[in-house]
Amino acid sequence: MEVSIMFQKLIEGYGISLDIFFVTLIGATLLAIPVALGRLSRIKPLAWLISIYISLMRGTPLMLQMFAVFFAPYYVFGITMGPGYMMVAVLASFVINYAAYFAEIYRSGIQSMPRGQYEAAKALGYSRSQTFFRIILPQVVKRILPAMGNEIVTLVKDTSLAFSIGVIEMFTTGKALVAREHTMIPFVIAAAIYWITCLIIEALLRRAEKKLAYYHD
Amino acid sequence: MLKKKPQRKLPTPDISYSSLVGLPAVYLRGARKSFGENEVLHDISLTINRGEVLSIIGPSGAGKSTLLRCLTLLDSFDSGELSYDSIVVCKPRGSELDSRAKKDPNPETGEHTLDIQPAIYDRAAMQRARMRFGIVFQDYNLFPHMTVLQNVMDAPLVVQKRNPAEVEEQARKLLERLDLTEHADKVPCQLSGGQQQRVAIARALCMKPRVIFFDEATSALDPRLTDDMVKLIRSLAEEGMAVGLVTHEMGFARAASDRVCLLLDGRIVEEGTPEEVFDRPSDPRTRAFLASPTKE
Numbered sequence: 001m002e003v004s005i006m007f008q009k010l011i012e013g014y015g016i017s018l019d020i021f022f023v024t025l026i027g028a029t030l031l032a033i034p035v036a037l038g039r040l041s042r043i044k045p046l047a048w049l050i051s052i053y054i055s056l057m058r059g060t061p062l063m064l065q066m067f068a069v070f071f072a073p074y075y076v077f078g079i080t081m082g083p084g085y086m087m088v089a090v091l092a093s094f095v096i097n098y099a100a101y102f103a104e105i106y107r108s109g110i111q112s113m114p115r116g117q118y119e120a121a122k123a124l125g126y127s128r129s130q131t132f133f134r135i136i137l138p139q140v141v142k143r144i145l146p147a148m149g150n151e152i153v154t155l156v157k158d159t160s161l162a163f164s165i166g167v168i169e170m171f172t173t174g175k176a177l178v179a180r181e182h183t184m185i186p187f188v189i190a191a192a193i194y195w196i197t198c199l200i201i202e203a204l205l206r207r208a209e210k211k212l213a214y215y216h217d
Numbered sequence: 218m219l220k221k222k223p224q225r226k227l228p229t230p231d232i233s234y235s236s237l238v239g240l241p242a243v244y245l246r247g248a249r250k251s252f253g254e255n256e257v258l259h260d261i262s263l264t265i266n267r268g269e270v271l272s273i274i275g276p277s278g279a280g281k282s283t284l285l286r287c288l289t290l291l292d293s294f295d296s297g298e299l300s301y302d303s304i305v306v307c308k309p310r311g312s313e314l315d316s317r318a319k320k321d322p323n324p325e326t327g328e329h330t331l332d333i334q335p336a337i338y339d340r341a342a343m344q345r346a347r348m349r350f351g352i353v354f355q356d357y358n359l360f361p362h363m364t365v366l367q368n369v370m371d372a373p374l375v376v377q378k379r380n381p382a383e384v385e386e387q388a389r390k391l392l393e394r395l396d397l398t399e400h401a402d403k404v405p406c407q408l409s410g411g412q413q414q415r416v417a418i419a420r421a422l423c424m425k426p427r428v429i430f431f432d433e434a435t436s437a438l439d440p441r442l443t444d445d446m447v448k449l450i451r452s453l454a455e456e457g458m459a460v461g462l463v464t465h466e467m468g469f470a471r472a473a474s475d476r477v478c479l480l481l482d483g484r485i486v487e488e489g490t491p492e493e494v495f496d497r498p499s500d501p502r503t504r505a506f507l508a509s510p511t512k513e
Binding site for chain 1: 344360371376
């Protein structure tokens, strides 16, 4: 098989990898906001419940979580799902797993804000939500960007875990090509594509950080 | 997703009936505050009238900061009464603000006891009071991600929901008065400490308060800037503003204030004009404090 055909097949798989990447990135970024706020909530049982969720997500392998979500309908509820459920299980487990990590980053950012910012806002009469969205959140974004960059780059590579429940993303394709063609070239191409993806993300993050560098506290 | 709640427009301060009949801009009576077992404010009473500058002086640890935090509603008194003009922020339980007292008189005497009852805060009144006073924090607490102009305009727009054109006009006037016009579009980290402090003053004044508090206004200023600060404070008072200064710098308090309160160990031990307090103190504790070499 020609290298160009291998490349073409890998790119097809890459499309699925990107689907997993973007859905997880957007889903987890949003889901992590209520999770972080719940973790910081003054309602103790809620904060406690969410810290258990975060601990569980961080303390068990993502692959195991993915399998759990994948098999749960059958073994727990006795429902047989169609083949489309594979992707759903991947996306669901990725989003809930990454939301836990993101939420911890948000929390550290929120807690790093000096008390004086809250006090100034309070004295000026800002409501709690106005304070959060106008004063705290914009500053938190700047503070957490480096840590988020780390997680986002990790996410690019974690998409390959979907291989283990049979979603045909780029790594699955690469593995199949290697086995059939008896050559390492598909792995080399796949590695290059992962790397280039990460390089692009790093460049975007650098630009974002530069844009937010207009002030320091 | 989130339905926007119709928000009540907060009234912008104007000359009210209460100010015409001469209610003090700030009225505090019988205030107490404890942290655990440790009572840091004992029975504090003070008033600040319109057009008057009151300094609260005292050594570190005397309770000045706690008093200011409670006056500016960042913390709460345990008991006592606090009002801004006619806005009663907190009253002792048993007074008319607390409806429970009506049904629940003292079973032995059948009376409502007023002294040292827990202070009952009225949340709506607190928010209205916040529109009456401004505070300039010791470390300014500007919003670092906003430009100078945004810092000054944001709360009037977002909290008071005032007309943007009117707010901008007022903000630019304030920046001009505080010699900040050329810095309007800079962010706070590009400014010196003194400039940042003036931004904080503009931010407080743009809310059109009737009272302005300064926490250690001169701690970062050289003598020339301290003189400017005194002039600014005097001019604010001349315009009818009530000014509360919390400071440990006696020279500044003497130059800027009409009246001085000396706070020692959570008690006001001396109150009067700067001359009375500094030159003819009546309380032996005041004399001891003024004589001590470490009066910081």
